[in-house]
Each structure stands twice: as C-alpha cells, then as structure tokens.
Amino acid sequence: MSQLEPFEHHYSKQYLEVFGCSHTNRHIYSEKMICTDCGIFLNNPNTKVYKTLKMKYNAFFNPIKVLQGMMVDGLPNGPIKQRQEFIEFILQVSERLNLSINTCFLAINYIDQYFNKVAVNENQTYLFVSTALMLAAKAQELDERVPFISKLKRYASMTNHPEISQFSTQDFKSAERSLIQQMEWKLQRNTLLDRIEALLSFGVIDDDDSLGQQQQKENKDSTHQQHIKLRDLQENQILQYVKEVESKYVEVALQIIRDEQLYFQTDQTILALSCVAYLRKKAGLLNIWSQQLQSLTGVGAQKISSSVSQIMTLIAKSKSFKTITKLQATPSDLYYQQISTPTNNTLTTVSSNHLINRQFQFEQKRQSFGDAIIQKAKIPLLQSKSTAHLGDLSKQHLSHNNVTFTTSNNYTFLNENTTTLALNNYISSHNIHPNHNGGELDKKYEQVHKVGGSLFRQFQ
Amino acid sequence: MNSIIQYQLYLRIENDGVFILSNKQIYDYQFEYNRIICDSQILYQIKDIIYYYMSVLENVRYIKIQKIGEGAYGIIYKAQDVQTQEIVALKKFKLSDYEGVPSCALREISILKQLNHPNIIKLISQIIINKKLHLVMNYYDKDLTEYLKFYHEEFHLKNIIYKILLAVEFIHSRKIIHRDLQPNNILVKNNEPVIIDFGLSRVFSPNLTPGVTQLWYRAPELLQNCHSYDYAIDMWSLGCIILEIALNKPLFMGQSEIHQLLLIKNLIDGDEWFKQNSQFAKFNNLFIDLINKLLQIDPTKRITSKQAIQHPFFQDQFAFIYNNE
Numbered sequence: 001m002s003q004l005e006p007f008e009h010h011y012s013k014q015y016l017e018v019f020g021c022s023h024t025n026r027h028i029y030s031e032k033m034i035c036t037d038c039g040i041f042l043n044n045p046n047t048k049v050y051k052t053l054k055m056k057y058n059a060f061f062n063p064i065k066v067l068q069g070m071m072v073d074g075l076p077n078g079p080i081k082q083r084q085e086f087i088e089f090i091l092q093v094s095e096r097l098n099l100s101i102n103t104c105f106l107a108i109n110y111i112d113q114y115f116n117k118v119a120v121n122e123n124q125t126y127l128f129v130s131t132a133l134m135l136a137a138k139a140q141e142l143d144e145r146v147p148f149i150s151k152l153k154r155y156a157s158m159t160n161h162p163e164i165s166q167f168s169t170q171d172f173k174s175a176e177r178s179l180i181q182q183m184e185w186k187l188q189r190n191t192l193l194d195r196i197e198a199l200l201s202f203g204v205i206d207d208d209d210s211l212g213q214q215q216q217k218e219n220k221d222s223t224h225q226q227h228i229k230l231r232d233l234q235e236n237q238i239l240q241y242v243k244e245v246e247s248k249y250v251e252v253a254l255q256i257i258r259d260e261q262l263y264f265q266t267d268q269t270i271l272a273l274s275c276v277a278y279l280r281k282k283a284g285l286l287n288i289w290s291q292q293l294q295s296l297t298g299v300g301a302q303k304i305s306s307s308v309s310q311i312m313t314l315i316a317k318s319k320s321f322k323t324i325t326k327l328q329a330t331p332s333d334l335y336y337q338q339i340s341t342p343t344n345n346t347l348t349t350v351s352s353n354h355l356i357n358r359q360f361q362f363e364q365k366r367q368s369f370g371d372a373i374i375q376k377a378k379i380p381l382l383q384s385k386s387t388a389h390l391g392d393l394s395k396q397h398l399s400h401n402n403v404t405f406t407t408s409n410n411y412t413f414l415n416e417n418t419t420t421l422a423l424n425n426y427i428s429s430h431n432i433h434p435n436h437n438g439g440e441l442d443k444k445y446e447q448v449h450k451v452g453g454s455l456f457r458q459f460q
Numbered sequence: 461m462n463s464i465i466q467y468q469l470y471l472r473i474e475n476d477g478v479f480i481l482s483n484k485q486i487y488d489y490q491f492e493y494n495r496i497i498c499d500s501q502i503l504y505q506i507k508d509i510i511y512y513y514m515s516v517l518e519n520v521r522y523i524k525i526q527k528i529g530e531g532a533y534g535i536i537y538k539a540q541d542v543q544t545q546e547i548v549a550l551k552k553f554k555l556s557d558y559e560g561v562p563s564c565a566l567r568e569i570s571i572l573k574q575l576n577h578p579n580i581i582k583l584i585s586q587i588i589i590n591k592k593l594h595l596v597m598n599y600y601d602k603d604l605t606e607y608l609k610f611y612h613e614e615f616h617l618k619n620i621i622y623k624i625l626l627a628v629e630f631i632h633s634r635k636i637i638h639r640d641l642q643p644n645n646i647l648v649k650n651n652e653p654v655i656i657d658f659g660l661s662r663v664f665s666p667n668l669t670p671g672v673t674q675l676w677y678r679a680p681e682l683l684q685n686c687h688s689y690d691y692a693i694d695m696w697s698l699g700c701i702i703l704e705i706a707l708n709k710p711l712f713m714g715q716s717e718i719h720q721l722l723l724i725k726n727l728i729d730g731d732e733w734f735k736q737n738s739q740f741a742k743f744n745n746l747f748i749d750l751i752n753k754l755l756q757i758d759p760t761k762r763i764t765s766k767q768a769i770q771h772p773f774f775q776d777q778f779a780f781i782y783n784n785e
Contacts, residue, residue, distance in 0.1 A: 140662075
C-alpha cells in the first residue's frame with residue numbers, strides 16, 4: 001500500500017488516455033495541491049484521484065476560495081404552494097427554449113424566494129414563473145439564447161397553461177420588474193447544482209476508495225463481502241464509477257430540489273456534500289466519504305450521514321411509486337441488463353446523457369438541456385456514435401464526446417459499421433423518446449427512477 | 461411664486477412633464493416617476509421650481525447636466541444629485557425596453573453589486589427615469605486616454621498600472637471576465653484608476669461570444685473567432701493598455717479584424733520581438749518582461765492577473781517603465 005512513487009509515475013500514460021489529464025501543472029492554493037489544467041484536487045501523493053474532462057475547470061485562481069465562496073451556509077426560502085407544478089413547468093418550458101438545466105435551478109431559486117415574500121394573484125402565478133425563467137436566462141445564458149418575451153409567451157403557453165398567451169408584453173415587464181426589485185438585483189446565485197458541480201470538479205473519487213466484490217462480478221455466493229480498493233482495478237474499469245457519479249448528479253439534484261422537506265430543511269452546503277456522498281454510494285463505492293473529501297471540505301462523514309440517508313429514502317420512495325405504475329420489462333430495463341453483462345464496457349451513462357448540460361472547453365456549441373431535444377432529430381448520428389464506442393473499447397477515453405453530438409467530426413463515426421445485436425436492442429430502447437415534446441419529460445424521469453431503483457435494490 | 465408653482469403642479473398631471481410658466485410653454489422636461497431631467501442651460505432658470513418639488517416630493521433626485529459619453533449599450537450623463545449636491549454619472553441603457561430589462565443591464569447591475577473595490581466603479585443605485593433604466597455611479601471627469609495627454613511622474617504611472625492589475629485580479633477571482641478593458645473604460649482621479657463599464661462582463665462559463673472588447677484591445681484568440689476563451693482575454697487587453705501608457709499611443713490600431721491580426725503578427729514575431737524593436741529600447745528590462753508575458757499570442761502562456769501582480773517589476777520599487785540613465 002505504501003507506494004511512495006512520485007506523481008509522474010502515478011498518473012501514467014494509461015491514466016492520461018482514459019481521464020484526459022495527467023495533472024502535470026500543479027499549484028498550491030490555500031495549502032491544497034490543485035492541477036492548474038483541470039482543477040482536480042490532489043490530496044495525498046500516494047493516491048490517485050479520478051475525474052473526467054467533463055468536470056474540467058482551469059484553476060487560474062484559487063479554486064478553494066471559489067468553493068468557499070460558494071459553500072456559504074444557509075437555507076433557501078420556502079416552501080411555497082404548488083411548487084411541484086412550477087418546477088415541472090419550468091423544466092418543460094426551458095426544454096423548449098433550449099435553456100440549460102442550471103438556468104432551471106436558478107429560476108426555481110427565484111420563484112422560491114419571490115412567492116415566499118409576495119402573495120401573487122392566483123391567475124397570474126404562471127406569468128411570474130415564466131418571467132423568472134426568462135430572468136434566469138438573462139442572468140447567465142448566452143445572449144442569443146435569451147428568449148424574447150413573445151417567444152417566451154408562445155412556448156410557455158404550449159404547456160398546460162395556455163392562459164399565459166393572454167398576458168401582454170407589459171404584464172411580463174412589470175412582473176420582471178417586481179421580481180428584480182424583490183430580489184434586490186441579486187441575480188447571480190449559487191444553486192444546489194452549481195455547488196455539486198463545484199465539488200465534482202475537484203475530483204471526488206480516488207484510488208483509496210473501496211467497493212464490494214459482488215457488485216462487481218455478480219458472484220452468487222458472496223455471503224462474505226470482499227472489499228476491493230479501486231487501485232486494484234484497471235483504469236477503464238474505474239472510469240465506469242467516475243462516469244456513474246458525473247452523469248447522475250443532475251438527476252439527483254433535481255429529485256432533491258423537488259422534495260420540499262429535504263431541500264428546505266437542510267443546509268445547502270451539507271446538502272451538496274450529501275449529494276456527492278450519495279452519488280458515490282450509488283455508483284457502488286462502499287465508503288461514502290473519503291480522506292480526499294474530508295480534507296477538501298473540512299466536513300466529516302458524521303455531519304452528512306443523516307441527510308445522505310434522507311436522500312436514499314427519497315429516491316427509494318420515488319422508485320417504488322414508479323414501479324407500481326410501470327411494467328417490469330421496459331426497454332430501458334432491457335438496456336441495463338445488457339450492459340451489466342460481464343464485458344467491461346462503461347456505457348451506463350448514455351441514456352441519461354440528454355440531461356447533462358455540462359459543456360467542455362473545446363466544444364463549439366453549448367450543450368444544454370434543450371439541445372438534446374433538437375438532437376432527437378439527429379438520432380441516427382447518436383446511435384452510430386455509441387456503436388463506435390461499444391465496438392472499439394480502446395476509444396473509451398474519447399467517450400466524453402458522447403454528450404457532444406454537435407461537432408463536425410461526428411460524421412466520421414458514421415462510417416464505422418460495428419453494430420452488434422445488443423446495440424440494435426439499445427437503439428430500439430432509445431427510440432422510446434418520441435420526437436415531440438409532450439410526454440417526453442415524464443418518460444425521461446421514469447427512466448431515471450428505474451436506474452435509481454435498480455441500483456438501490458443492492459443496498460437493501 | 462407660490463401660486464405659480466401650484467399651477468405647475470397641476471399642469472404636471474395634465475400634460476405629463478411640460479411645465480408652463482405664465483401661460484407660455486418654455487421648457488420641456490422629461491418627467492417620470494417624480495424625477496426631473498433637463499438640459500444644463502435651463503437648469504439654473506428652473507432651479508427654484510425643482511427645489512420646490514424637492515420639498516414636496518422627496519424623490520426628485522437627479523438632474524442631467526450634460527452627455528459625457530456613449531457606449532455600445534448606453535449613454536452616460538453627468539448629473540447632479542439635488543439632495544446632496546453631489547455630481548454623479550448616470551448611465552442610461554439605450555436598448556429598447558420591449559423585452560423587459562436588457563440582459564446586459566441585468567448583468568452589469570448584479571455584477572457591480574458583488575464588486576466592492578476601491579479601483580472599481582461603485583454603483584450607487586439604479587432608477588427608472590422616463591421608463592428607461594439608469595444606473596447611478598460615481599462621477600470621474602477623466603479617462604485614461606485624456607489622462608495620458610498630460611505629463612505624469614513615472615511612479616504615478618506605475619501605481620496606475622499596479623492598481624489596474626489589482627482590480628482585474630479582484631474581478632477575475634470572483635469568476636467574472638470584464639471583456640471590455642480599454643483606456644476609455646478606465647477613469648483616473650487623483651492618479652488612482654477606476655475600472656468602469658461592466659456591460660459586457662459576465663460570469664465565466666465555458667462557452668462565450670467572441671465579438672467582445674474594442675478591436676484595438678481584442679485578444680488574438682477572439683480575432684480568430686474562438687468561442688471558449690477565458691480570463692486571458694482581459695490580460696491581453698491589459699498588455700495593450702500598459703504599453704499604451706508607456707508609449708503614449710495605442711499599440712495596435714487595426715481597422716478590421718484581419719488588419720488587427722496582421723499588426724499583431726507583424727510586431728510579435730518569435731520570443732525576442734521586443735529586442736528587435738527600437739521603440740522598446742528605452743524600457744526597463746523588468747517592464748519588458750512583464751509586457752512580454754502579457755502579450756503572448758497563445759492564451760495558455762499568458763500570465764494570469766494573480767501572477768502579474770506578483771511580477772518582479774512591482775516588487776522592485778526602483779524599477780520604472782523607462783531606464784534611468
């Protein structure tokens with residue numbers, strides 16, 4: 001265990017290929033060693049830390065300070081009436097308007113505060129909710145993505161709330177003014193999602209983490225659980241766990257922000273930390289907290305354990321509700337069975353890719369929650385790309401491209417005809433997303449619940 | 461006097477902003493939400509009327525005196541606060557109000573509210589005048605371009621460079637990119653610089669619009685239409701500005717994006733570009749080193765604002781821009 005090798009041997013060529021950065025340029029900020037290229041936190045010279053390029057941040061400035069600024073303690077305002085409907089509405093409209101999921105979280109934050117302070121006339125509530133979404137877009141989206149009031153009106157009234165089309169531009173403007181004044185122009189905020197992203201950017205998995213054997217190999221007589229350290233695994237096996245964490249955080253954050261009890265009664269910092277711990281557990285790690293996280297945040301495992309179990313109960317609840325309403329063999333289940341076959345492919349994350357809006361440094365077009373919907377039109381492209389990944393495992397270090405269907409080099413993948421039967425099945429399962437938006441969001445969440453559920457069963 | 465003013469008050473309601481004195485319309489004012497705006501010529505003449513209003517309505521606040529500048533997003537006026545007699549700058553957003561509050565205004569205000577630094581403009585308040593959003597800020601009468609028209613002691617110049625870097629480091633460390641650093645956006649008062657105009661700034665995100673910063677100060681990666689740049693674009697602008705302070709003229713005066721790139725490529729050629737150029741011969745070696753590190757074509761090689769304030773040029777108190785021989 002006591003490998004006192006220098007870093008350079010630690011982060012081998014293989015590591016570079018799989019995770020995209022070998023952390024050669026380091027800088028010490030606030031007594032913590034940070035890779036200036038990707039922002040990973042290298043706590044202990046004897047352990048390797050893992051994250052993919054998806055979570056890359058250049059650390060020109062002390063990222064620890066940024067983190068401290070973000071992790072201010074506090075409870076959000078709320079809860080408010082009809083909150084679930086508002087959230088659903090925000091998600092639907094933002095999807096149509098091509099806005100990112102971060103913007104949705106910001107808008108939810110605005111309405112929580114606004115409706116908590118101001119009593120809004122009942123027939124005007126959705127005017128304010130849609131205006132909050134526009135404000136959030138104005139605060140952080142690219143200018144060309146900010147919806148005009150006319151566009152906002154058109155898209156917002158295409159939901160269950162056609163009454164929005166009755167409001168005039170002036171109504172929107174006065175709603176906007178009222179929102180801004182109530183929030184005292186403080187529109188740049190750190191949402192729960194931002195906090196989780198900030199934490200993930202430091203790398204939350206290292207090779208000192210352990211996992212149980214039977215989860216790895218589905219061994220039938222695994223009565224005595226064998227602990228394995230991640231350092232005993234191959235790089236691309238570890239990638240599977242890293243990706244599991246980095247692809248599920250949006251869904252978990254969405255579930256939490258929807259749950260009034262948990263969201264409004266837990267300190268935001270603790271909640272973000274618990275999310276990370278939960279994601280680790282969900283990915284299959286045995287220790288929910290590690291030395292790495294302890295020294296990054298200064299928070300011990302005992303502080304978060306109660307909220308982690310709350311998150312677990314929450315996600316279990318939503319899962320059991322869904323299984324009652326749905327048949328067992330949905331296409332998404334089939335898909336997950338296939339990938340859990342012994343091949344060490346790591347595509348567990350694909351089906352949730354459309355939820356992910358984290359974009360990359362080199363990407364030409366911002367990936368957003370809504371982009372994925374547009375990409376539905378390009379579905380053959382997506383499929384052949386995934387094919388290439390399954391067929392050629394050596395390309396896995398490229399698999400962060402999975403979420404960027406937009407660059408021109410996509411077309412190169414079209415020529416690789418490595419389709420397998422399993423893949424065909426996967427394709428058919430993926431086609432359950434209809435091309436129009438109607439029930440799509442619901443389907444998506446069902447899928448999410450399924451995944452959450454099947455993983456959860458293992459813990460019970 | 462009293463009866464006249466009551467008459468005016470009555471007319472205000474009738475004609476919305478048109479004052480009538482002795483049955484003759486003499487002045488047009490913009491009048492909205494109990495605030496009066498008028499031109500400087502008539503300011504003196506209507507002073508009494510305004511002060512009367514002040515006693516009646518407490519929030520008659522700002523009187524525009526003259527237009528002092530115009531940017532892409534707004535017009536800046538010099539104005540007086542009638543309550544405190546203080547001279548302030550009013551920034552009026554030009555953009556139409558059809559889409560509610562313009563996103564540039566929204567960002568400028570919410571960003572300025574986070575930034576409290578002696579070398580960054582202070583936002584006093586924001587008000588709505590004549591249905592247009594106005595920002596009220598401290599007033600400074602000189603920008604860096606005008607300041608450089610006069611001779612200044614070298615230690616003042618060095619102090620200005622250092623303070624600008626401090627302010628930029630402060631901005632960057634809050635994850636904000638200014639994106640419009642240029643001498644016109646740096647005001648100087650008592651040899652202390654103040655950075656203004658955050659209309660283009662935004663919180664760092666991995667994907668941004670390339671068409672920002674005034675052409676002469678635009679970084680090469682922006683000229684090449686790159687969408688994923690970072691804080692380094694501000695550092696390039698600073699390199700241009702610092703050299704402009706030393707040379708007393710803008711460094712690259714391109715007429716188009718291509719021309720600008722060409723000028724940059726002509727000047728910066730290889731690692732030793734500053735040695736081949738006679739206009740840099742009189743400069744201190746440490747200063748040249750700082751400039752060289754700021755004006756790197758490759759944004760990843762450019763120094764950050766944090767490294768720049770720790771540069772030896774600022775550590776050595778005897779190092780000035782020019783060699784003293």
